[in-house]
Amino acid sequence: MIRRTALLEMVPVESAELESWIGSGWIRPQRSDGDWLFDEIDVARVQLICEIRRDLAIDESALPLVLSLIDQVYGLRRDLAALCRAVAAQPEATRTAIAAMMAQAESERS
Amino acid sequence: MAADDPYAILGVKRTATEAEIRRAYRKLAKEFHPDLNPGKKEAEARFKAINAAYGLLSDPEKRARFDRGEIDASGAERPERSFYRRHAEGPQGRKYHPGGSPFEEADLGSIFADFFAQARQGGAGTQGRAGFRMRGADRSFALEIDFLEAARGAKKRISLAAGEMLDVTIPAGFKDGQVLRLNGKGEPGLGGGPAGDALVAVHVRPHPFFRREGDDIHVEVPVTLAEAVLGGKITVPTIGGPVALTIPKASDSGTVLRLRGRGIAAPGRAAGDQYVTLKLVIGAPADPELAAFLRDWAPRHPQDPRRKMVES
Incomplete structure (x- = not known):
């Protein structure tokens, strides 16, 4: 957990810009007596948004779409990981059957 | 390079x-x-x-x-x-899960929730989209019954949360700790799959005087000195109700008498027996006349029932 001042030193972002990202719900730090507290995922996300804006030169107006797609991808990947864990916990015969179905789906796609 | x-x-x-x-x-x-x-x-x-x-x-x-x-x-x-x-791929990534706000921890809306809901509505299986077919989950219940209900068999009813009733038939001779499986009484299946089963774990409460060994019933019955010495007909309880039992003359305390076929009649097995153990009771306080008689009484054949125990 780091405070806003520490974050502003670490990541090249303007204070006002950061506030507007928080206001839009793109960054969700914790409120703590008048300040914000950022945990690791928040810091990494601020850095990511900075890079999308500056290095990748993606327009501010396109940012919500980009973030929404990113969040959807990670949501799907977490769900997929949960599914993989559930499959891994199944008996061997079940896992083999699932693997066979996956291989079939793969071959139909190509 | x-x-x-x-x-x-x-x-x-x-x-x-x-x-x-x-x-x-x-x-x-x-x-x-x-x-x-x-x-x-x-x-x-x-x-x-x-x-x-x-x-x-x-x-x-x-x-x-x-x-x-x-x-x-x-x-x-x-x-x-x-x-x-x-x-983002770890559990902390849920913070930025699409649709979820950080203040609704309980919102675990995921692709699977949609998936299962769709299958439950029976909408899957058409249009080439492979239906998700799954047997419903089993539901577990606990039930406590009386000794006599287990011995003789009974019909019980479990009330479920949603006002639903579950009728359970206890077969005669049901043992404590056995689990009854009611086919198809569990959670409904998905996508046309069969329903799960209800599993009812049954606990049998002990009886104040009946004891069970397999299909036989054991009971200890108190008898008076006169009944033990003179013999006669007494009434004893069985799991099927009171029956008459003849005590032979000069029965010792601890004598075991058998009532054939009065035990548990489990379906498909020969009925068990009931074993009655006589227990001599003097009654307290002891009858003063009986005490006076015994004091003055000179037995014609004096005996020491502990002779064999103290010899050697």
Whole structure:
């Protein structure tokens, strides 16, 4: 957990810009007596948004779409990981059957 | 090595202008940003290399020094950083789950919730979209019954939360701890799959005086001195109700008498028996006349019932 001042030193972002990202719900730090507290995922996300804006030169107006797609991808990947864990916990015969179905789906796609 | 050459990494000529280098960098950065390529293992290394190359070539002074061979390509490595994807794929990534706000911890809406809900509505299975067919989950219940209900068999009813009733038939001779499986009384199946089963774990409460051994019933019955000495008919309880039992003359305390067929009549098995153990009771306080009689009584055949125990 780091405070806003520490974050502003670490990541090249303007204070006002950061506030507007928080206001839009793109960054969700914790409120703590008048300040914000950022945990690791928040810091990494601020850095990511900075890079999308500056290095990748993606327009501010396109940012919500980009973030929404990113969040959807990670949501799907977490769900997929949960599914993989559930499959891994199944008996061997079940896992083999699932693997066979996956291989079939793969071959139909190509 | 070409891989270490920042010009090769960005794919630009050594004569490229600053604008060309920036364009090349942006194009590659978009392609290899690790957070935009969560599944691509090599993306992070490529992205770091691209950044290092751009850090070098975007700075005219460093670029000139590199061109002159004064510094090597690793001169502008960025400090270690932790990429967003490292966090986003872990449980903490749920914070930015689409549709969920950080203040609704309980909202675990996921692709699977939609998936199962759809299957439950029976909508799946048409239009070539493979229906998700699954047997319903089993439901577990606990039930406590009386000794006599277990011995004789009974019909019980379990009330469920939703006003639903579950009728349970206890067969005669039911043992404590046995689990009854009621086919199809569990959770409904998905996509046309069969329902699960209800599993009822039955606990049998002990009886104040009946005891069970297999299909036989054991009971201890108190008898008076007169009944034990003189014999006669007494009434004893059985699991089927009171019955008459003849006590032979001069029955000792602890004598076991059998009532054939009065035990548990489990379906498909011969009925068990009931064993009655006589227990001599003097009654308290002892009858003063009986005490007076015994004091004055001189037995014709004196006996010591403990003789064998104290000899040796």
